[in-house]
Amino acid sequence: MSRLYDISQLMRAGMPVWPGDTSFAHEPTWVLDGQCPVNVSRLTLSTHTGTHADAPSHYAVDGQAIEGVDLAPYLGPCVVLDMRHAGPVVQPDHLLPVLPARVERVLLRTWERFPQDGWRSDFTTIAPESIDLLAERGARLIGVDSPSLDPEVDSRLLAHWRVHQHGMAILEGLVLDAVPPGHYELIALPLKLAGADASPVRALLRELDG
Numbered sequence: 384m385s386r387l388y389d390i391s392q393l394m395r396a397g398m399p400v401w402p403g404d405t406s407f408a409h410e411p412t413w414v415l416d417g418q419c420p421v422n423v424s425r426l427t428l429s430t431h432t433g434t435h436a437d438a439p440s441h442y443a444v445d446g447q448a449i450e451g452v453d454l455a456p457y458l459g460p461c462v463v464l465d466m467r468h469a470g471p472v473v474q475p476d477h478l479l480p481v482l483p484a485r486v487e488r489v490l491l492r493t494w495e496r497f498p499q500d501g502w503r504s505d506f507t508t509i510a511p512e513s514i515d516l517l518a519e520r521g522a523r524l525i526g527v528d529s530p531s532l533d534p535e536v537d538s539r540l541l542a543h544w545r546v547h548q549h550g551m552a553i554l555e556g557l558v559l560d561a562v563p564p565g566h567y568e569l570i571a572l573p574l575k576l577a578g579a580d581a582s583p584v585r586a587l588l589r590e591l592d593g
C-alpha cells in the first residue's frame with residue numbers, strides 16, 4: 384500500500400488561532416459512567432481553525448459558501464514545492480525553477496518547522512503574481528502551510544482575490560514538515576456546513592505508485 388502523509392494540524396485546546404478569533408474548545412456534554420451510557424461532547428471553534436479550506440464567501444460579499452463549492456479541486460494529483468527559501472513573500476521567481484509546466488494542485492511549504500505552539504505573525508505570504516503563474520500552469524487549488532495567503536495586517540486580501548478571479552480553491556494551515564517535495568494525491572474535503580465561510584479539513588497526501 385502506498386504511504387499516507389497526514390498533513391493536518393492536531394485540533395486541541397490552546398492551538399494557535401488567528402489573533403482575536405475564537406479559541407478552540409472541546410468540552411464534555413455527557414460523561415460515560417454508572418449513570419450515563421455514552422460520552423458526547425461539544426466543539427467551539429472558528430471556521431478557520433487549523434488546517435482548513437476558505438470559501439469565496441470569506442472575502443467576497445456575493446461569494447459562494449463552503450457547502451456549495453466544487454469538491455473536485457480538493458481531491459487528486461498534487462505537487463508539493465519547497466519554498467522555505469522564499470523569505471516573506473513567494474514571488475514568481477521563487478516558483479519558476481521548480482514549477483512543472485502543467486499542474487493541477489500546488490502545495491507550498493514555507494516553514495522550516497510548523498509552529499504548533501503559538502501564533503506567528505511572520506508567516507510567508509503569496510504574491511498575486513504567483514497566483515497568476517500557478518493558474519496559467521493549470522492549478523485549480525493552492526495550499527499553504529501558513530495561516531493565510533495574504534499578510535495578517537493587510538486587509539486588501541490581494542492573493543485571495545486573485546485566487547477567486549481564477550476560480551481556484553484555497554487550503555491553509557497545512558503541516559508539510561515531513562513531506563518531501565514531489566508528486567502526490569491530495570485528499571482534503573471541506574465539511575458540508577450551510578452558509579459557512581470556511582471549513583476545517585482532514586488533509587492527506589497519498590504517495591503515488593511506481
Ligand SMILES: Nc1ccccc1C(=O)C[C@H](N)C(=O)O
Nearest residue numbers: 401404429431437530531532555
Ligand atoms: N480567522 C480570521 C479572523 C479575522 C480575520 C481574518 C481571519 C482569517 O482567517 C483570515 C485569513 N485571511 C484567512 O486567510 O483565511
Ligand SMILES: [Zn+2]
Nearest residue numbers: 431437555581
Ligand atoms: Zn482561512
Ligand SMILES: [Zn+2]
Nearest residue numbers: 437531532555
Ligand atoms: Zn484565507
